[in-house]
Amino acid sequence: MAPAEVEEMRQMTVIPRDSHNISRKDISKNALKVLCRLNKAGFEAYLVGGGVRDLLLGKKPKDFDVTTNATPDQMRKLFRNCRLVGRRFRLAHVMFGPEIIEVATFRSHHEAEQPVADDSNSSQRGQHGMLLHDNIFGSIEDDTQRRDLTINSLYYSVADFTVRDYVGGLNDLQQGVIRMIGDPETRYREDPVRMLRVVRFAAKLDMSIAPETGEPLPRLAILLNDIPPARLFEETLKQLQAGYAHHTYLKLREYQLFQPLFPIITRYFTEQGDSNMEKIILQVLKNTDNRIHNQMRVNPAFLFAAMFWYPQLEAAQKIAQESRLVYYDAFALSMNDVLDEACRSLAIPKRITTLVRDIWQLQLRLSRRDGKRAWKLMEHPKFRAAYDLLALRAEVENNHELQRLTTWWGEFQVSAPPQQKTMLNTLGDDPVPRLRTRRPRKRVPGGQRRDHSNDA
Numbered sequence: 001m002a003p004a005e006v007e008e009m010r011q012m013t014v015i016p017r018d019s020h021n022i023s024r025k026d027i028s029k030n031a032l033k034v035l036c037r038l039n040k041a042g043f044e045a046y047l048v049g050g051g052v053r054d055l056l057l058g059k060k061p062k063d064f065d066v067t068t069n070a071t072p073d074q075m076r077k078l079f080r081n082c083r084l085v086g087r088r089f090r091l092a093h094v095m096f097g098p099e100i101i102e103v104a105t106f107r108s109h110h111e112a113e114q115p116v117a118d119d120s121n122s123s124q125r126g127q128h129g130m131l132l133h134d135n136i137f138g139s140i141e142d143d144t145q146r147r148d149l150t151i152n153s154l155y156y157s158v159a160d161f162t163v164r165d166y167v168g169g170l171n172d173l174q175q176g177v178i179r180m181i182g183d184p185e186t187r188y189r190e191d192p193v194r195m196l197r198v199v200r201f202a203a204k205l206d207m208s209i210a211p212e213t214g215e216p217l218p219r220l221a222i223l224l225n226d227i228p229p230a231r232l233f234e235e236t237l238k239q240l241q242a243g244y245a246h247h248t249y250l251k252l253r254e255y256q257l258f259q260p261l262f263p264i265i266t267r268y269f270t271e272q273g274d275s276n277m278e279k280i281i282l283q284v285l286k287n288t289d290n291r292i293h294n295q296m297r298v299n300p301a302f303l304f305a306a307m308f309w310y311p312q313l314e315a316a317q318k319i320a321q322e323s324r325l326v327y328y329d330a331f332a333l334s335m336n337d338v339l340d341e342a343c344r345s346l347a348i349p350k351r352i353t354t355l356v357r358d359i360w361q362l363q364l365r366l367s368r369r370d371g372k373r374a375w376k377l378m379e380h381p382k383f384r385a386a387y388d389l390l391a392l393r394a395e396v397e398n399n400h401e402l403q404r405l406t407t408w409w410g411e412f413q414v415s416a417p418p419q420q421k422t423m424l425n426t427l428g429d430d431p432v433p434r435l436r437t438r439r440p441r442k443r444v445p446g447g448q449r450r451d452h453s454n455d456a
Contacts, residue, residue, distance in 0.1 A: 031064035046155035108138025192223035203248040217255040224260035229347035243292035277310035279396040301355035362386035
């Protein structure tokens with residue numbers, strides 16, 4: 001154990017019940033059951049992590065995590081409603097209907113070079129120091145050093161109602177500082193996703209990032225390319241759907257962590273930050289935050305449709321200019337290209353990319369309202385999302401034709417059928433906003449043309 005770590009442990013502080021604001025009535029009854037049963041069986045057990053942090057901040061925790069010196073196998077014997085999960089970190093999930101109490105065994109330090117083994121109490125590192133497997137068990141003192149942030153390394157005991165602080169987390173919480181435990185660069189190399197967590201918590205809690213914690217972030221951002229795209233997608237959803245997406249986005253850009261997640265979007269950033277793409281990203285993130293704070297549902301498909309709209313639009317125009325394809329075929333191809341590249345960084349599920357395609361394709365149809373088309377469009381499951389994207393485009397582009405079209409659709413949706421019929425009959429010769437002038441179809445010599453049967 002490093003001397004610096006030993007010194008940190010000597011500063012352990014025990015905060016008695018009368019000096020903190022955590023009350024058992026604010027803790028999940030099921031979490032209390034787990035803690036009490038572990039204590040009764042002779043094990044150490046503590047509430048830890050975000051639950052303790054939020055309680056100290058006077059907030060309602062979203063979930064409650066427990067840490068103990070009981071091993072996963074001992075947990076399974078003690079709780080019939082327990083199942084073990086995870087390979088990288090072995091965890092016990094104690095099931096209480098819809099509520100899951102996650103229990104982790106105290107983790108210990110590991111050597112830089114650890115032989116690969118099948119033993120459950122082992123660790124393994126990857127090429128850049130990334131922890132591939134980390135199941136070495138230890139004491140609570142060891143466990144504090146294995147956690148990521150000081151503010152998440154506070155332990156609450158139901159045995160004596162105290163809070164234990166081994167790394168100065170309470171002071172950082174009071175000062176509003178996000179600080180990595182241990183050497184930040186080493187910790188980031190162990191798990192590069194910790195860099196995203198630093199930014200996420202800084203945005204969520206409106207705290208500053210300690211200089212030594214923030215300094216390595218731009219240099220090590222490239223390590224995120226080693227993370228499986230599926231894990232990055234889940235982490236990105238946490239970043240964008242927690243109610244602090246706008247602030248998180250600005251932090252990600254500040255520390256150059258946005259590029260590994262959204263390389264396509266990053267290519268279109270401007271020095272002034274005033275492109276239509278950058279404007280729509282800022283606006284859709286603000287709107288998303290407002291919806292979440294108002295307990296309204298958010299759809300990640302709409303979020304991605306707005307964020308990738310302008311790169312997709314530019315790709316469509318480029319394909320149309322460089323090929324002999326009509327614009328609508330080029331548009332279909334560009335959807336494939338942009339989403340395929342996006343999925344190489346973030347494993348966006350097909351159920352979401354399918355909805356993104358629907359929202360994009362409807363942008364081409366919203367200006368065509370004659371006959372029965374308007375009514376048919378309103379029956380489309382993603383019509384409302386497509387309309388919302390149209391309204392965003394009109395706002396950021398300050399395009400009068402798009403604004404007029406948005407106003408028309410807004411009135412049409414809330415009008416009675418007779419009024420809708422009148423609106424359709426009086427469309428007249430209003431200018432029709434188009435994404436691009438349609439080019440005449442050109443025949444390819446030999447009668448051959450590219451097959452697009454699977455593009456749309």
